[in-house]
Amino acid sequence: MTDADALDMLAAEFVLGTLDARERASVARRRLNEPELEACIQAWEARLAPLGDEIESIAPSPDLLARIERRIDALDESPVSPQVVALRGRLKRWQWSTGLASLAALLLAAVLLFQPRPAPDASSFVAVFQENDQQPAFLLAVDLENRQLSIRPVTAEPLPNRSYQLWIKADPLGPKPRSVGVLNADLTIERSALRDYDPELLKQATFGISVEPEGGSPTGQPTGPAIHGYLYPTDAEPDGQRL
Amino acid sequence: MADPFGTSAEHPAPPDPPPTTSPLTAAQLGRLLQRVARQDRSAFARLYEATAPKLLGTALRILHQRGWAEDVVQEAYVKIWQKAGHFDARKASPITWMVTIVRNGAIDELRKQPPGTATGEDALERTASSTPDGHAQLEHDQSVSRLHRCLDELPEARRDMVRLAYLNGWSRADLATHFEQPVNTVKTWLHRALKQLKGCLAP
Secondary structure (H helix, E strand, O other): OHHHHHHHHHHHHHHHOOOOOOHHHHHHHHHHHHHHHHHHHHHHHHHHHHHHOOOOOOOOOOHHHHHHHHHHHHHHHHOHHHHHHHHHOOOOOHHHHHHHHHHHHHHHHHHHOOOOOOOOOOOOEEEEEEEOOEEEEEEEEEEEEOOEEEEEEEOOOOOOEEEEEEEOOOOOOOOEEEEEEEEEOOOOOOOOOOOOOOHHHHOEEEEEEEEOOOOOOOOOOOOOOEEEEEEEEEOOHHOOOOO | OOOOOOOOOOOOOOOOOOOOOOOOOHHHHHHHHHHHOOOOOOHHHHHHHHEEEEEHHHHHHHHHHHHHHHHHHHHHHHHHHHHHHOOOOOOOHHHHHHHHHHHHHHHHHHHOOOOOOOOOOHHHHHOOOOOOOOOOOOOOOHHHHHHHHHHHOOHHHHHHHHHHHHOOOOOOOHHOOOOOOHHHHHHHHHHHHHHHHHHHHHH
């Protein structure tokens, strides 16, 4: 199978819906930066859409429109600070998190950055873990200079008899994710968990958080769906504005 | 977005069709989406009334539970509100664009659950029946019959796989369990089926 064939089949299965959570998340991310993949996906959507013709219409609950409108009202009322706008301009790769979800993420990221600590420096990075354009589940802040990290749940909540586990994946580490650590019951993590990693590697790495059996993955690899995030620098001063 | 219908703000908007009568045409839905892109809440309500039953039907077929499906439909409309400006009539019909948003949301939701959540006893039966839809009908009758002709050329099991995946949200693993085949075999069958469909549908 050629690369083009493989890409087309990936797009076809994404549209058909047969990929697992991790593969879907990967395609959803890649399509934003790979026009060829995006074109294949749109072609498959057009090909398969007639299948949906037979789906029966079902009247929604009478209050659903009102619920949606309340959600939209809440969006429209979200304040947009200049810092958030500047941050949004800076973090172009966040384009996949759209609208309110990204606004909420950016606000939270901004809040995080303004937490009591010295002015952001060249070693401050933040990652947003966000699934399916929904609200962010976690925020991860990393100080590369001191290799300290902190994780903060946003919408994520502790799960009974399950643990969240943080993973790192980077080319120099091989093809498989490596465990950074299992989150504590209060969804925090050991601050020095990244001490053995090279800062340059951390900048290029993909981080993932998966849901695992209590105490962490028994196999040493993620056994549940993972949500992913990348580190973004927080030291930029776009348009001369101090973030 | 470009203005595919040539109805930009400086032209008077065409009069609204009377509410809750016949299904809206693709052109009418497209104009509503354009107005939604300009934050027009009444257009959004009209769009919702015209399309929500189809979107809920799509989500419910995949998720089976009404509350869950309505949550997904809710988030789909929030996304439609936010992304209406990205809708491009040259690439998709309005209803296809909206159904795609809700399908993606429903399948993403389903994939968060343990494998097997999707597969109900009645799925195949429901999949076998074809009940053309009167309201918010997808506006491509020719493409519907063409796709069904192409599906009919597939071996039966592969045709069922495509339908169970697209309509009911079954994963490779779900299909493997149901058809009692290894996951890799299912993947191979799916790829063959998809390639055959692509060839059959090629102009």
